Amino acid sequence: MTRTPEARLWHAILAHALHDAARGKDAGWLGSPDFEAVCTLAGLDPQAVAERFDPERFRRLMQAA
Secondary structure (H helix, E strand, O other): OOOOHHHHHHHHHHHHHHHHHHOOOOHHHOOOHHHHHHHHHOOOOHHHHHHHOOHHHHHHHHHHO
């Protein structure tokens, strides 16, 4: 699937926000209308993203990178 430049931008924004949430910054953002908008603009299902987000696993992945 080819992603548009806009979708790639929204993916980057989502990744940054999830990184912040994994670090305890504004964890309440997940599930908010803004979260849902960012996921939708990135072409992702907000409910699926929220269900699969594991802050501990995300932190470990970020440390390994």
